[in-house]
Amino acid sequence: MAGAGYISGLTTARAAGLVACERCGQVHQRQNEVCRRCGAQLHSRKPDSLQKVWAWWLAGVITFIPANIYPMLLTSTLVERSESTIIGGVFELIHYGSYGIAAIVFIASIVIPLLKFFIIAYLALSVHRHALLSQHRRHQLFVFVEFIGRWSMIDIFVVAVLAALVQLDTVAAINPGIAAINFALAVVFTMFSAQSFDPRLIWDENEAAADD
Amino acid sequence: MGPLEDLIACPHCDTLHNYSDVPEGAQAHCRKCGAVMLTQRAASVAIVLSLALSSFLLMIAAISFPFLGVEAGGLSNGTSLLGTVMAFSDDYALPLAIAVAAFIVFIPLTRLGALIVAVTPLVLDRTPRSLHKRAFGLAEQLRPWSMAEIFVVGVAVALVKITALVSVTYGLAFWALAGLVVLSFWQDTLICRYTVWRALDTSRD
Known part of the structure; x- marks a missing residue:
């Protein structure tokens, strides 16, 4: 035995x-x-874990920038044509009084992606340094990031449904903007980044300490 | 082959534990990091199989029937589930259309199919072969990319955005998709990855 x-x-x-x-x-x-x-x-341990984490992380950050600058939705009605960015869409919802939905979109499309970038960067940086948070806290952060990553895709699906449904000739038409592609890429890249991180790295410092 | 069979390492922190059966309905957590390692439910493979089969049929229904319709100012428009995907199909957004189709239809279908193939021999008490292991490996790999439930939340948000402007009609596919989401949440709580792999492993000797 x-x-x-x-x-x-x-x-x-x-x-x-x-x-x-x-x-x-x-x-x-x-x-x-x-x-x-x-x-x-x-x-x-996952080979080259941190290198892959940073590569996907950087790709995610780069694509997240145009995702927020360019329009996500192109709306045309009888009287006007308008373009709205992600944050613009949130303000529009607040304007119409849909506070709950505005909160969902704001959290899923802005807060969570930003939080993911910060958390992944923090986890990767704290592997070889003295970390402020305990191993258990950092492990919880990892589980959170892995779980939440896919949910950022909500906004892409909202755009898809709106653009497919609202095609009423001259009365109203909604079309996807270029930011939709950037945003989808940013979500996929961050998911890869989180998947590349090996959670065992968080706990490995115990072993190193025990060897000394 | 000896004691290695009796060991189980935590997937999150690599800590070794002795394998032991977990009481019905209970969960085994890692002693160091607290990650869930085992969940035990005696009848679960049979339930997983029936849930996967029902989900598969619901997904077929969701593709085949009308999904949603809108009406405003005498003009109307309807869409199927795949029509939703094709919203991205004009010129530059085509890759996105393909990705969205994969996320909400093809990956969930493939994953359910693979899961059905993988657990069928366990339910029928047949000897699993390498095909079944590969199928379960595929199902596990596709899990994060299967986004039907996220799509349903997206649909809800989209509908709230437009109900003030247009009147919406719900097709059969909408209800099929809603049912599918409930089933898939239920199914995910029942699958114990490690137990399934262990059961699939009996073929070896």
Whole structure:
């Protein structure tokens, strides 16, 4: 029973000379390269995790800027043609008194993407530095970012539904603006960035401290 | 093959634990970081299979039937689910149309199909083969990109935006999609990734 002894003091698989499959959880000897159970590639830690995190993060930030500058919706009615950006759409909703919906759009399209950029950057920076927040807090932040990432896509779907439905000739027509593409890309890039982050890096400093 | 079978490592912090069966309806958390490692429900594979089958049929219905319609000033317009996607199809936005189609229709369908293939042998008590493992791997990989439930929230927001201007009619596809979202939330609480992989693993020897 080589394995049993490792458990009592809460050891990591890596410290025990083992590697756990990221996909199915099966534990292997360190030298194995492919998971015997599910066939996935085995990595003790995701290779080049932080490098990928930063690359996708930067791509996300770059695409998020035009997403907020250019119009998301092009509306034309009998009397006027107007273009609205993401934040412009929020103000419009407030103007019409739909405060709840304005809050949803504002949170999903502006607050959450910005929060994700800050949290991912903080998590990546704090791996090799002394961190202000405890490991548990940072782990919670990671779980939050991973969970919330996809929900930013709401605004893209709103635009899709509006543009498909409101095509009433001269009375009213809504079309998607160029910002929709930028925004969708920003969401996808940040999702990749969060997925590239290996949460085990947060906990690895314990091991390093134990080795000293 | 020996003690490695009895070990389970936390996917979030790599801490090793001894595997043990979890009481019905309970969850096992990592002792160090608190991440959920196992959830146990005896009948869950059969329920997951029936939920996946129903969701699959609902998605087919959502594609086939009329989705939403609007009317204002004597003019009307209706759209299907795929018509919604095609809103992005004029010139520069075509890649976005393809991505949205994938997020709300094709990825959810593929994921449900893969899930059905993966859990069928477990429910029928047949020996799982490598095909079933690959199917479950695919289903797991597609999970974050399957966005039907987010789309439904988007539809709700869009409708609130326009109900003041036009009158909206709801087609069968709308209700099919709403039902699908309820089923998929239920299904996600029932799947224990690790338990399914362990069950699929019996083929090995």
